[in-house]
Amino acid sequence: MPRFHQRALFRNTLRLILCAGLAIAPAANASAPSQPVAGPVRALHLTVELLPLHDSIQPGGNTLIGLHFTLDKGWHVYWINAGDSGEPPTIKWTLPAGITAGAMQFPAPRRLPLGPLMDFGYEDEVLFPITLSADSTLKAPSAAPLAAHVNWLVCREVCIPGKADLALPLQVAAQQGPPDPTRQALFDRFRSLLPQPLPSSAKAVFGTTPSGFALALTGHSATSAQFFPLDDSQIVNAAPQPVQGVDGGIQISLKKDVNFRTPLAQLNGVLLLGDGTAYEIHAAPGPLPAAVAGASSAGFLKLARFIGLAFLGGVILNLMPCVFPVLFIKGLSLVEASRHPHSHVRAHGLVYTLGILVSFWAVVALLLGLRAGGRQLGWGFQFQSPGFVAVMALLLFFLGLSLAGMFEIGLTVTNTGSSLASRHGYAGSFFTGVLAMVVATPCTAPFMGAAIGFALAQNAAVALAVFTALALGLATPYLLLTFHPVWMRHLPRPGAWMEVLKQATSVFIFGTVIWLVWLFASSAGVDALTALLAAFLLLGIAGWILGRWPARRVPSVFAAAVIVLAVATPLYALWQFPVTDSGTARAATGSSQAGWEPYSRAAIEQYRAQGRPVFVDFTARWCLSCQVNERAVLNRADVRRRLHDSGIVLVRADWTKHDEAIASALSELGRSGVPTYVFYVPGQPAITLPEVLTPGIVFGALDQLQNRPKEKQEARLKQDSQP
Amino acid sequence: MTRKNTVHVRMAAILAAALSIAFASSARAAQVGSPAPAFHGTDSNSKTQSLDEYRGKFVVLEWHNHDCPYTMKHYESGNMQSLQKQWTAKGVVWLTIISSAPGTQGYVDAAAENAYMKKMGAKPTAAVLDPSGAIGHLYGAKTTPNMFIIDPNGKLIYAGAIDDHATTDASDIPSSKNYVSAALTEAMAGQPVQTAYTRPYGCSVKYAQ
Numbered sequence: 001m002p003r004f005h006q007r008a009l010f011r012n013t014l015r016l017i018l019c020a021g022l023a024i025a026p027a028a029n030a031s032a033p034s035q036p037v038a039g040p041v042r043a044l045h046l047t048v049e050l051l052p053l054h055d056s057i058q059p060g061g062n063t064l065i066g067l068h069f070t071l072d073k074g075w076h077v078y079w080i081n082a083g084d085s086g087e088p089p090t091i092k093w094t095l096p097a098g099i100t101a102g103a104m105q106f107p108a109p110r111r112l113p114l115g116p117l118m119d120f121g122y123e124d125e126v127l128f129p130i131t132l133s134a135d136s137t138l139k140a141p142s143a144a145p146l147a148a149h150v151n152w153l154v155c156r157e158v159c160i161p162g163k164a165d166l167a168l169p170l171q172v173a174a175q176q177g178p179p180d181p182t183r184q185a186l187f188d189r190f191r192s193l194l195p196q197p198l199p200s201s202a203k204a205v206f207g208t209t210p211s212g213f214a215l216a217l218t219g220h221s222a223t224s225a226q227f228f229p230l231d232d233s234q235i236v237n238a239a240p241q242p243v244q245g246v247d248g249g250i251q252i253s254l255k256k257d258v259n260f261r262t263p264l265a266q267l268n269g270v271l272l273l274g275d276g277t278a279y280e281i282h283a284a285p286g287p288l289p290a291a292v293a294g295a296s297s298a299g300f301l302k303l304a305r306f307i308g309l310a311f312l313g314g315v316i317l318n319l320m321p322c323v324f325p326v327l328f329i330k331g332l333s334l335v336e337a338s339r340h341p342h343s344h345v346r347a348h349g350l351v352y353t354l355g356i357l358v359s360f361w362a363v364v365a366l367l368l369g370l371r372a373g374g375r376q377l378g379w380g381f382q383f384q385s386p387g388f389v390a391v392m393a394l395l396l397f398f399l400g401l402s403l404a405g406m407f408e409i410g411l412t413v414t415n416t417g418s419s420l421a422s423r424h425g426y427a428g429s430f431f432t433g434v435l436a437m438v439v440a441t442p443c444t445a446p447f448m449g450a451a452i453g454f455a456l457a458q459n460a461a462v463a464l465a466v467f468t469a470l471a472l473g474l475a476t477p478y479l480l481l482t483f484h485p486v487w488m489r490h491l492p493r494p495g496a497w498m499e500v501l502k503q504a505t506s507v508f509i510f511g512t513v514i515w516l517v518w519l520f521a522s523s524a525g526v527d528a529l530t531a532l533l534a535a536f537l538l539l540g541i542a543g544w545i546l547g548r549w550p551a552r553r554v555p556s557v558f559a560a561a562v563i564v565l566a567v568a569t570p571l572y573a574l575w576q577f578p579v580t581d582s583g584t585a586r587a588a589t590g591s592s593q594a595g596w597e598p599y600s601r602a603a604i605e606q607y608r609a610q611g612r613p614v615f616v617d618f619t620a621r622w623c624l625s626c627q628v629n630e631r632a633v634l635n636r637a638d639v640r641r642r643l644h645d646s647g648i649v650l651v652r653a654d655w656t657k658h659d660e661a662i663a664s665a666l667s668e669l670g671r672s673g674v675p676t677y678v679f680y681v682p683g684q685p686a687i688t689l690p691e692v693l694t695p696g697i698v699f700g701a702l703d704q705l706q707n708r709p710k711e712k713q714e715a716r717l718k719q720d721s722q723p
Numbered sequence: 724m725t726r727k728n729t730v731h732v733r734m735a736a737i738l739a740a741a742l743s744i745a746f747a748s749s750a751r752a753a754q755v756g757s758p759a760p761a762f763h764g765t766d767s768n769s770k771t772q773s774l775d776e777y778r779g780k781f782v783v784l785e786w787h788n789h790d791c792p793y794t795m796k797h798y799e800s801g802n803m804q805s806l807q808k809q810w811t812a813k814g815v816v817w818l819t820i821i822s823s824a825p826g827t828q829g830y831v832d833a834a835a836e837n838a839y840m841k842k843m844g845a846k847p848t849a850a851v852l853d854p855s856g857a858i859g860h861l862y863g864a865k866t867t868p869n870m871f872i873i874d875p876n877g878k879l880i881y882a883g884a885i886d887d888h889a890t891t892d893a894s895d896i897p898s899s900k901n902y903v904s905a906a907l908t909e910a911m912a913g914q915p916v917q918t919a920y921t922r923p924y925g926c927s928v929k930y931a932q
Contacts (some may be wrong), residue, residue: 085924
């Protein structure tokens with residue numbers, strides 16, 4: 001770049017000397033229309049001139065004329081869309097009969113930052129090619145004197161409008177002489193910057209993102225690009241345009257102008273690629289290609305960030321209430337295991353990790369498979385199936401019975417402890433890993449939502465990497481403990497207290513069962529609920545058999561048969577007594593939705609068109625984090641009052657059951673599951689709140705919506721985040 | 724368990740607060756249809772001007788730089804002054820705001836601004852001196868002139884250009900559609916503003932770099 005400046009400076013200086021020497025530089029800013037001047041005209045901070053590529057034009061032929069500006073250092077003139085300030089040059093022709101001029105063509109500009117603003121234009125030198133056409137009836141040879149009135153705005157820190165009347169004594173000739181090589185080179189340089197139509201092998205589409213738009217160019221080998229909008233007031237000109245590699249091309253992120261509120265039907269602009277090629281883009285909305293990991297450093301950084309977020313989310317997941325019962329079991333087995341050789345403990349930690357990993361992989365494979373089949377599914381989708389909920393409830397109930405002391409299975413602490421070295425013990429560790437993943441699903445830890453949303457929008461390899469990070473995060477605290485025997489020394493000594501604690505754990509497990517039953521009842525109906533309760537009774541009987549005749553073959557087989565019957569009962573009932581959508585589920589949620597409207601995309605669009613902001617609570621009954629947020633924050637009297645007073649439309653998108661519209665709304669937000677909290681504000685990108693809400697977060701977002709001074713918000717946030 | 728729970732809640736709260744501060748700190752331009760950002764500033768008569776005190780009235784904000792050719796187009800033709808007189812006579816508050824940083828084009832002290840207004844016959848309600856650019860940044864003012872209209876409820880109802888002829892040529896003014904007059908006329912008649920957002924034209928606001 002500096003070299004470019006130097007060269008231009010040199011050229012300018014040369015031209016100045018030339019102009020001064022020939023004394024052909026009249027004042028260009030005279031207010032009265034002046035006599036058109038042939039040759040270069042010196043004006044404030046620039047020199048302007050009409051340059052023909054050839055000295056003549058043929059009857060029925062074309063030639064190129066260039067409007068040529070040579071600018072003083074640091075000064076610029078503007079592109080067709082000048083950006084945040086400035087105006088492009090204009091030209092008004094006075095042409096002899098039989099000669100017509102096409103429109104001024106604008107080479108691709110450069111970004112001209114100006115404090116918080118961004119203009120688009122040209123420094124140093126620019127040539128705007130214009131095609132002239134001659135009528136075939138023109139006589140040759142004859143004179144064709146051209147005159148043009150040119151207006152421009154030249155700016156550095158300040159702007160100066162200028163105008164000049166330029167003349168060009170063109171000839172009509174039968175034969176066209178060869179162009180001057182220097183002039184040919186000048187024309188070629190700027191013509192190569194003229195935006196070309198996209199080659200047919202390439203394709204440009206745009207999609208909506210949380211921050212605005214993403215423009216994808218595929219079928220092209222470009223690795224970097226800048227986008228210059230042809231329409232003003234659609235994007236924030238000054239916003240950086242990060243480029244990431246995607247499947248088959250690149251993608252540029254554009255930030256939307258807060259005041260741009262009509263849906264964008266076509267994104268028009270010029271894409272200037274790293275190699276200097278410029279394409280004119282008229283992109284239609286379309287599906288964005290999947291991101292490619294490592295295709296660009298930006299893409300790689302993004303992936304690394306989401307992997308980091310997923311790992312952190314996994315670690316925090318250990319603190320979420322969903323996983324507590326499982327951690328309890330693991331903790332007790334750890335205490336018990338402290339008696340055993342350290343290598344065994346470590347092996348169990350690894351098997352537990354493997355259990356978590358395998359179950360996460362299974363879920364991601366299933367999710368991707370079903371998505372490939374065209375279904376919009378997200379994190380926690382399995383809880384949308386009442387059959388799954390029933391099996392979960394039965395499993396936990398049975399586990400609860402065992403922990404309460406009714407009978408012993410391989411999973412229970414004492415058994416795991418006594419058979420640590422046996423294969424059976426390993427199976428138990430693996431299973432607790434699976435269990436940890438399964439019970440963790442209804443909880444969404446901070447950072448997880450964004451990471452999972454990102455992962456599921458990418459290709460399988462990226463999705464797998466992010467989910468693996470999440471799984472490792474979940475497993476890490478326990479794994480670290482098993483790898484550091486020194487830390488284990490701080491654990492209490494095994495004893496009778498463990499039996500009491502183990503039995504106490506069953507209380508939590510039964511609590512979870514009650515929640516699952518509530519969940520099941522809200523989507524399945526009374527008949528299926530009765531079948532589920534009957535299944536609990538059957539499990540009770542099976543447990544009694546196992547406890548009454550422990551480790552005996554025939555009773556065990558009989559108990560297993562009863563268990564199978566227990567699982568089959570609610571599943572059969574679900575199949576036999578299907579419940580329609582309009583049934584109990586809606587009725588049950590009706591009362592708790594006072595003040596909240598059900599989700600409807602059309603309604604939200606309508607509110608936004610009316611200029612009313614909308615808050616959407618994407619929730620599900622099976623999502624424990626959602627329930628906690630709703631009860632602890634959204635239903636708080638002061639929060640409700642504030643939301644109500646702000647005139648914000650409250651919408652609750654209930655994803656308890658599968659809903660394609662809600663799933664696609666979530667994926668547009670870059671999320672794939674609940675909880676997701678969004679403010680849709682007219683003419684502004686959607687504002688997403690974190691997964692764990694506090695009243696301070698909601699107030700902060702509301703303050704921001706109402707453009708309160710920032711200090712106040714932060715003060716309030718600090719105040720509210722104090723426990 | 725209880726201790727663990729408390730730690731968990733506190734951690735989550737801190738994380739969430741950190742996240743929300745991170746997203747709250749990203750600057751935003753004033754948004755049409757939303758409450759106009761509150762501000763206060765000192766005018767050329769050393770009086771404090773605050774948006775809040777004009778609740779109940781229409782307020783016009785005019786970003787100004789007396790040396791900008793686009794501003795000069797509207798002052799030397801008398802167009803801006805007649806708009807100021809016409810609308811302040813109807814109870815509209817007209818605030819001329821100067822966000823040029825010291826040492827940049829258009830920067831004035833109070834005395835210079837008063838002399839300028841006297842010379843030009845400018846009749847805004849007040850001329851607010853904003854050399855730090857704070858008010859300009861709050862509204863995302865880009866150019867001089869850049870016009871904003873706030874309704875009596877404090878809602879921003881127009882942001883953008885003064886009219887539809889982005890030139891420095893005063894002879895364009897008679898044939899221009901004045902967006903400010905149109906928006907005020909519509910809003911005073913209780914109608915929605917048809918053209919509520921346009922690309923402002925003019926010189927860039929000379930903010931401190």
